[in-house]
Amino acid sequence: MKHLLGIEQLSREEIEAILDRAESFAEVGKRDIKKVPTLRGRTIVSLFYESSTRTSSSFELAAKRLSADLVSIKAAGSSVDKGESLKDTVATLSAYEPAAIVIRHPYAGAAQMVAEWSEAAVINAGDGKHEHPSQALLDLFALRRRLDSLEGKKIWIVGDVLHSRVARSNLIAFKAMGAEVTVCGPPTLIPRDIERLGCAVSHSLDELDEADVVYVLRLQRERMKESFIPSIREYVTHFQIDSRRLGPRQILMHPGPVNRGIELSGDAIDSPQSLITEQVASGLMVRMAILYELLAVGGERPAPPVGDESPPPTPIGQPA
Amino acid sequence: MKHLLGIEQLSREEIEAILDRAESFAEVGKRDIKKVPTLRGRTIVSLFYESSTRTSSSFELAAKRLSADLVSIKAAGSSVDKGESLKDTVATLSAYEPAAIVIRHPYAGAAQMVAEWSEAAVINAGDGKHEHPSQALLDLFALRRRLDSLEGKKIWIVGDVLHSRVARSNLIAFKAMGAEVTVCGPPTLIPRDIERLGCAVSHSLDELDEADVVYVLRLQRERMKESFIPSIREYVTHFQIDSRRLGPRQILMHPGPVNRGIELSGDAIDSPQSLITEQVASGLMVRMAILYELLAVGGERPAPPVGDESPPPTPIGQPA
Amino acid sequence: MKHLLGIEQLSREEIEAILDRAESFAEVGKRDIKKVPTLRGRTIVSLFYESSTRTSSSFELAAKRLSADLVSIKAAGSSVDKGESLKDTVATLSAYEPAAIVIRHPYAGAAQMVAEWSEAAVINAGDGKHEHPSQALLDLFALRRRLDSLEGKKIWIVGDVLHSRVARSNLIAFKAMGAEVTVCGPPTLIPRDIERLGCAVSHSLDELDEADVVYVLRLQRERMKESFIPSIREYVTHFQIDSRRLGPRQILMHPGPVNRGIELSGDAIDSPQSLITEQVASGLMVRMAILYELLAVGGERPAPPVGDESPPPTPIGQPA
Numbered sequence: 001m002k003h004l005l006g007i008e009q010l011s012r013e014e015i016e017a018i019l020d021r022a023e024s025f026a027e028v029g030k031r032d033i034k035k036v037p038t039l040r041g042r043t044i045v046s047l048f049y050e051s052s053t054r055t056s057s058s059f060e061l062a063a064k065r066l067s068a069d070l071v072s073i074k075a076a077g078s079s080v081d082k083g084e085s086l087k088d089t090v091a092t093l094s095a096y097e098p099a100a101i102v103i104r105h106p107y108a109g110a111a112q113m114v115a116e117w118s119e120a121a122v123i124n125a126g127d128g129k130h131e132h133p134s135q136a137l138l139d140l141f142a143l144r145r146r147l148d149s150l151e152g153k154k155i156w157i158v159g160d161v162l163h164s165r166v167a168r169s170n171l172i173a174f175k176a177m178g179a180e181v182t183v184c185g186p187p188t189l190i191p192r193d194i195e196r197l198g199c200a201v202s203h204s205l206d207e208l209d210e211a212d213v214v215y216v217l218r219l220q221r222e223r224m225k226e227s228f229i230p231s232i233r234e235y236v237t238h239f240q241i242d243s244r245r246l247g248p249r250q251i252l253m254h255p256g257p258v259n260r261g262i263e264l265s266g267d268a269i270d271s272p273q274s275l276i277t278e279q280v281a282s283g284l285m286v287r288m289a290i291l292y293e294l295l296a297v298g299g300e301r302p303a304p305p306v307g308d309e310s311p312p313p314t315p316i317g318q319p320a
Numbered sequence: 321m322k323h324l325l326g327i328e329q330l331s332r333e334e335i336e337a338i339l340d341r342a343e344s345f346a347e348v349g350k351r352d353i354k355k356v357p358t359l360r361g362r363t364i365v366s367l368f369y370e371s372s373t374r375t376s377s378s379f380e381l382a383a384k385r386l387s388a389d390l391v392s393i394k395a396a397g398s399s400v401d402k403g404e405s406l407k408d409t410v411a412t413l414s415a416y417e418p419a420a421i422v423i424r425h426p427y428a429g430a431a432q433m434v435a436e437w438s439e440a441a442v443i444n445a446g447d448g449k450h451e452h453p454s455q456a457l458l459d460l461f462a463l464r465r466r467l468d469s470l471e472g473k474k475i476w477i478v479g480d481v482l483h484s485r486v487a488r489s490n491l492i493a494f495k496a497m498g499a500e501v502t503v504c505g506p507p508t509l510i511p512r513d514i515e516r517l518g519c520a521v522s523h524s525l526d527e528l529d530e531a532d533v534v535y536v537l538r539l540q541r542e543r544m545k546e547s548f549i550p551s552i553r554e555y556v557t558h559f560q561i562d563s564r565r566l567g568p569r570q571i572l573m574h575p576g577p578v579n580r581g582i583e584l585s586g587d588a589i590d591s592p593q594s595l596i597t598e599q600v601a602s603g604l605m606v607r608m609a610i611l612y613e614l615l616a617v618g619g620e621r622p623a624p625p626v627g628d629e630s631p632p633p634t635p636i637g638q639p640a
Numbered sequence: 641m642k643h644l645l646g647i648e649q650l651s652r653e654e655i656e657a658i659l660d661r662a663e664s665f666a667e668v669g670k671r672d673i674k675k676v677p678t679l680r681g682r683t684i685v686s687l688f689y690e691s692s693t694r695t696s697s698s699f700e701l702a703a704k705r706l707s708a709d710l711v712s713i714k715a716a717g718s719s720v721d722k723g724e725s726l727k728d729t730v731a732t733l734s735a736y737e738p739a740a741i742v743i744r745h746p747y748a749g750a751a752q753m754v755a756e757w758s759e760a761a762v763i764n765a766g767d768g769k770h771e772h773p774s775q776a777l778l779d780l781f782a783l784r785r786r787l788d789s790l791e792g793k794k795i796w797i798v799g800d801v802l803h804s805r806v807a808r809s810n811l812i813a814f815k816a817m818g819a820e821v822t823v824c825g826p827p828t829l830i831p832r833d834i835e836r837l838g839c840a841v842s843h844s845l846d847e848l849d850e851a852d853v854v855y856v857l858r859l860q861r862e863r864m865k866e867s868f869i870p871s872i873r874e875y876v877t878h879f880q881i882d883s884r885r886l887g888p889r890q891i892l893m894h895p896g897p898v899n900r901g902i903e904l905s906g907d908a909i910d911s912p913q914s915l916i917t918e919q920v921a922s923g924l925m926v927r928m929a930i931l932y933e934l935l936a937v938g939g940e941r942p943a944p945p946v947g948d949e950s951p952p953p954t955p956i957g958q959p960a
Binding site: 349350351352353354355373374377378380381384385576577578580596597600601602603604 | 680681682683709711713725728729731732733735736737
């Protein structure tokens with residue numbers, strides 16, 4: 001595994017290796033010194049062309065806890081403003097010989113292109129409506145800690161499937177782990193050929209009680225240039241999940257940030273069925289695991305032996 | 321002391337403990353290697369919903385000099401843009417198990433709410449018009465180095481008291497240290513019931529010569545949605561402090577950034593009475609002291625023994 | 641050498657010392673652990689009043705690879721927004737006792753002023769149309785690796801010379817190394833008295849084949865408030881460099897970011913003559929070298945002995 005471009009490229013074994021590794025990092029997060037020297041002296045570039053709090057900050061903290069040096073570029077205030085093409089930006093950043101580039105970009109396929117242009121391991125942190133694999137992995141991690149297995153479980157993905165890279169990555173991930181997936185939303189928010197990915201489609205919540213897991217999507221109002229729904233009020237009436245909709249054994253998930261009172265009611269967010277806090281808590285561990293698998297295990301460099309720090313750097317000499 | 325939410329909650333002894341600690345960090349700032357390992361491997365979140373140079377950069381550098389890992393979130397370019405509520409943002413960041421959250425927010429009481437939602441130590445870096453306790457502490461620190469004691473000293477706080485959290489925090493802090501405080505400004509810029517905090521009120525500079533310390537506030541034009549003053553020109557005529565207004569033994573202070581030529585003339589800023597440079601220089605030491613008192617002394621974890629680094633992290637093992 | 645304000649102040653020997661030092665850092669960039677402890681515990685302030693990706697990120701990464709602590713201030717989102725003057729901002733930042741301040745500012749002479757106000761070493765990362773010395777040094781470094789010497793070589797600087805601090809710094813640098821320089825562009829984009837700097841002037845590409853090196857400038861459309869060229873189309877016709885214009889032995893350079901299809905065609909960028917990738921790769925090494933020369937060699941502190949880390953910091957004691 002050289003890159004993490006999409007869930008699509010991962011086998012079930014590779015997914016499980018990342019989740020197992022994440023479990024080992026959960027222990028590090030409980031220590032006083034929440035840091036390991038694994039990536040000391042290596043450079044990780046974080047390149048975000050779309051705004052983000054949780055994804056960018058958790059990748060960045062994951063890099064720091066692995067002792068890497070971080071270069072963080074946000075589109076605003078960088079020469080991306082000056083119309084520099086993605087290719088040129090990647091060429092610039094490649095000069096730093098980064099071990100990994102973590103990229104979020106509004107166009108589907110951007111991460112793939114970066115992987116072709118650069119020798120770094122590339123991690124897709126969201127490319128347009130295409131994929132957001134680290135989200136799917138952290139969701140699997142949070143779910144695995146609540147349920148023994150997804151084998152044969154029924155998972156409903158509810159809401160704005162059309163604009164959601166999370167829906168796509170999670171659908172593929174849930175199926176890879178043996179679950180049955182139904183996507184549910186108004187016809188205008190369901191992609192036309194979604195069944196090809198092997199899921200059922202529903203346009204109402206009437207049969208939601210069959211679901212073991214209800215995965216609610218953010219209504220991406222900022223991506224809706226046309227009118228995909230008649231009104232927010234009508235959307236809320238037909239598709240909002242509130243605590244009355246949820247059975248006592250159902251698990252509620254949401255990738256965040258939540259539009260409180262739109263796709264989810266406040267009481268559902270705070271209900272005992274909600275796994276949302278655990279999802280967020282999983283992000284850091286899973287992203288440390290992704291970096292570790294790609295850079296310490298998957299790369300050419302062996303993982304450090306147990307109980308032994310990597311050697312200190314030799315200071316540079318005094319050239320004439 | 322678990323949090324630093326306001327000066328109001330601090331006893332005189334607690335204030336003095338922070339100032340004494342800051343004095344010890346002054347020495348670290350003079351070393352070649354301006355760094356101590358106290359907070360190695362611990363995470364500090366800096367969460368700023370309002371723009372800031374000096375407060376955010378000095379808390380961030382304080383964290384780095386204590387060897388902490390820093391996660392810095394500015395409101396612009398984060399998913400705060402996407403309308404995420406403060407509560408959800410705090411839940412997200414709490415997943416990193418930060419030792420402390422440093423927050424600036426436009427609403428009074430925001431830091432208090434964060435303290436209720438999170439297990440981290442919360443440091444209020446300014447909440448609306450309410451409090452800005454680290455500013456008051458650094459002002460006390462700078463003053464203490466110039467004067468032996470504030471006991472019985474007369475301090476005038478001049479200008480836009482109405483919009484100023486600094487005025488509120490400093491008034492409380494100066495009184496806690498035994499000073500007598502007068503607030504001075506046009507009636508429209510003085511809160512109606514300010515006397516309840518135990519200060520005198522004046523609407524002219526006529527008796528300014530009684531002051532030992534003249535603490536001038538920034539005219540917060542960016543917060544003035546209504547017209548609080550007839551004109552800048554009239555404000556300057558009646559309330560600007562210039563070097564002719566100042567007696568040779570008076571001390572001049574300002575929290576910065578200064579509107580040169582408005583509340584202060586250029587010659588006053590550069591006068592021998594000015595303590596402004598010392599105020600700025602105090603910020604870093606006092607903020608290191610705040611983090612140290614909350615996280616190394618006030619917390620469950622003891623301060624490291626003299627002459628001994630904290631132990632190196634154990635690298636993670638190789639889970640299957 | 642206390643500051644790096646412009647190429648103008650550097651002797652040929654000082655330039656060569658920086659380039660030699662950069663060569664030694666090239667080796668560090670190839671190691672697994674791309675880090676040296678030289679500036680451990682010292683603070684570097686990066687203060688950018690104009691947007692930048694490559695200059696700011698390469699200075700910041702250079703600082704991290706030298707183990708310095710970094711304070712990074714971008715104009716947007718800082719109290720620069722509140723109208724704080726540059727002088728006050730520098731006074732604020734000087735309180736951190738930084739070893740160096742790296743500044744980019746829209747006004748010519750800004751870096752010089754910062755050097756007068758602060759005790760830190762000041763590095764000009766671009767001041768208006770005046771100078772951008774680290775760019776010129778990295779260009780010399782990239783060129784030196786391709787050519788043995790610039791002595792007697794002919795270099796054409798083509799394009800928007802008027803708005804370009806890069807043109808100014810590079811012209812001076814190329815001449816210092818013994819090259820003959822011609823600037824070329826439409827009369828409206830050539831400063832009137834440029835010959836005083838000792839270069840020839842041309843208004844067409846007809847004699848471009850005499851050049852050993854073709855250094856193409858970015859068309860700075862964002863700085864053009866008036867209409868300096870009749871149209872982009874006409875500019876492209878007369879001054880775009882494409883692969884047909886280039887002889888097989890000519891070297892093509894550009895400071896980036898490139899306007900693809902305007903001053904350079906795509907095929908020229910990717911041609912074997914292009915040195916653009918090497919220019920970018922040189923930035924990090926040269927900026928590490930600049931920081932090293934100013935702070936470890938040029939400063940009062942000696943460079944660390946070969947094979948020996950700088951001593952660990954003593955933790956702070958427990959003041960009462």
